Amino acid sequence: MRRATPSVLGVVATVLAKDLRVELRTLQSVPAMLLFATTIFVVFRFGLDRTRLDGALAAGVLLVTILFAALLAINRIFVAEREQGGFEAIRLAPADATAMFLAKAAALLIYLVVLELFALPVFWLFFLDDAAGLVPMLPVLLLLDASLAITGAVIAPMATNSRARDLIAPLILLPLLVPALIAAAGAGQHLLAAGGPSYEQYGTWLAVLCLYDLVFLLIGWAAFDFLIED
Amino acid sequence: MSAPAPQPADARALRAAGLSHAYGDRWVLRDLDLALGAGETLAVLGPNGAGKSTLLRILATLLRPTAGSVAVGGHELPGEAWRLRGRIGYLGHQPLLYRDLDARENLAFHAKLFGLGDAGAGRAADLLERVGLARRATTRVGEMSAGMVKRVAVCRAVLHDPDLLILDEPLANLDPEGVATVAPLLGPAPGRTRVVVTHDVDAALEQADRVLGLHRDGSVAFAAPVAAVGADRARSIYAERAGAAA
Numbered sequence: 001m002r003r004a005t006p007s008v009l010g011v012v013a014t015v016l017a018k019d020l021r022v023e024l025r026t027l028q029s030v031p032a033m034l035l036f037a038t039t040i041f042v043v044f045r046f047g048l049d050r051t052r053l054d055g056a057l058a059a060g061v062l063l064v065t066i067l068f069a070a071l072l073a074i075n076r077i078f079v080a081e082r083e084q085g086g087f088e089a090i091r092l093a094p095a096d097a098t099a100m101f102l103a104k105a106a107a108l109l110i111y112l113v114v115l116e117l118f119a120l121p122v123f124w125l126f127f128l129d130d131a132a133g134l135v136p137m138l139p140v141l142l143l144l145d146a147s148l149a150i151t152g153a154v155i156a157p158m159a160t161n162s163r164a165r166d167l168i169a170p171l172i173l174l175p176l177l178v179p180a181l182i183a184a185a186g187a188g189q190h191l192l193a194a195g196g197p198s199y200e201q202y203g204t205w206l207a208v209l210c211l212y213d214l215v216f217l218l219i220g221w222a223a224f225d226f227l228i229e230d
Numbered sequence: 231m232s233a234p235a236p237q238p239a240d241a242r243a244l245r246a247a248g249l250s251h252a253y254g255d256r257w258v259l260r261d262l263d264l265a266l267g268a269g270e271t272l273a274v275l276g277p278n279g280a281g282k283s284t285l286l287r288i289l290a291t292l293l294r295p296t297a298g299s300v301a302v303g304g305h306e307l308p309g310e311a312w313r314l315r316g317r318i319g320y321l322g323h324q325p326l327l328y329r330d331l332d333a334r335e336n337l338a339f340h341a342k343l344f345g346l347g348d349a350g351a352g353r354a355a356d357l358l359e360r361v362g363l364a365r366r367a368t369t370r371v372g373e374m375s376a377g378m379v380k381r382v383a384v385c386r387a388v389l390h391d392p393d394l395l396i397l398d399e400p401l402a403n404l405d406p407e408g409v410a411t412v413a414p415l416l417g418p419a420p421g422r423t424r425v426v427v428t429h430d431v432d433a434a435l436e437q438a439d440r441v442l443g444l445h446r447d448g449s450v451a452f453a454a455p456v457a458a459v460g461a462d463r464a465r466s467i468y469a470e471r472a473g474a475a476a
């Protein structure tokens with residue numbers, strides 16, 4: 001039988017297609033994220049007792065909601081690989097195991113984009129007078145999504161190996177995400193300011209997010225083989 | 231097509247020296263010396279907890295040994311494990327199948343991981359036919375019986391026609407019909423080396439070239455050609471009480 005070493009991109013596509021197929025079939029992660037985000041918005045609306053937010057507070061509510069919704073998916077993203085043998089399967093195959101890391105990060109990124117397609121209109125409806133600030137927020141959110149997805153795909157295999165999976169992932173992940181959240185909030189507080197968006201240090205904050213994503217992409221690339229060992 | 235891996239000087243299928251493994255401070259495999267030629271079958275016998283599955287996971291490159299050395303196809307583990315990827319067929323206690331995918335989707339997934347290309351789908355369909363699951367190919371694995379899952383797992387293990395088959399109780403959960411359908415896929419074949427954990431002493435002695443017996447504490451009771459190990463001696467390791475290894 002002819003056997004070839006599959007390309008990294010081929011394996012990424014294979015694992016990603018499998019994950020999306022399973023998610024569409026089971027609806028385990030994305031619906032929970034949507035429901036959770038909506039619930040958090042409701043809690044903030046009544047907890048803060050305000051119908052309109054702007055500036056740093058608006059950015060904080062949006063980013064914290066996305067962060068905690070992301071944790072739901074990050075906690076689950078490697079469970080099937082651990083419990084149903086995906087880690088062993090890729091280690092037996094002539095495939096670069098790093099491809100699984102990239103596929104999981106891509107899956108998380110897709111989940112987060114889907115979440116935001118739903119959550120941003122809800123956020124606008126609940127808290128904003130107009131959507132002018134949300135448009136320039138999109139690149140910020142996309143880069144923050146990448147931060148959450150990449151860092152989540154680095155930390156989640158370690159957490160999945162632990163019995164305290166649901167506790168370990170947030171405990172390790174949240175401190176690591178602080179720089180990305182600072183950058184996203186730094187950009188967001190000006191974009192969501194009362195009176196319309198301002199672009200103070202916009203490029204700088206985007207560059208910080210890009211750098212953060214690149215650093216954790218390299219860490220994941222280098223470490224993933226070791227993270228999935230028994 | 232990838233370039234063939236360079237052939238090492240010692241190309242015996244398996245070689246282990248002083249191989250040991252511990253989980254924390256609990257040793258489950260102790261000081262194992264072993265050699266197996268290419269194309270031979272090694273039967274591994276021993277009571278539950280004797281370290282059989284641990285040994286198989288080490289040979290399959292899935293677990294790093296705690297001490298000692300081990301080489302598969304002349305490649306030292308774990309350092310050269312990457313050279314063996316795609317050459318080992320492993321059937322352990324876990325089927326390595328996704329419960330939310332059907333049998334055909336699972337095999338297609340593994341075929342892509344193993345770089346089988348367009349031939350993978352045909353090979354998967356052929357294997358499902360041979361194990362009697364062609365009509366259940368679109369049934370999700372999570373909805374299958376344990377025996378059906380085992381049959382799909384057998385298909386998964388031999389999908390890429392591996393040089394080395396590592397089988398951990400491969401016939402467990404199978405009814406006689408299931409045994410009859412999977413046995414030809416897992417049996418001896420030209421150039422195929424096999425390591426088989428089983429509790430069926432008679433079958434082990436009949437089919438294997440060499441037999442390894444492990445005491446309950448993970449130490450070696452015997453590791454010899456089948457002719458040198460009688461049935462009574464092979465069965466004797468199952469008569470040991472816990473904590474009473476020789």
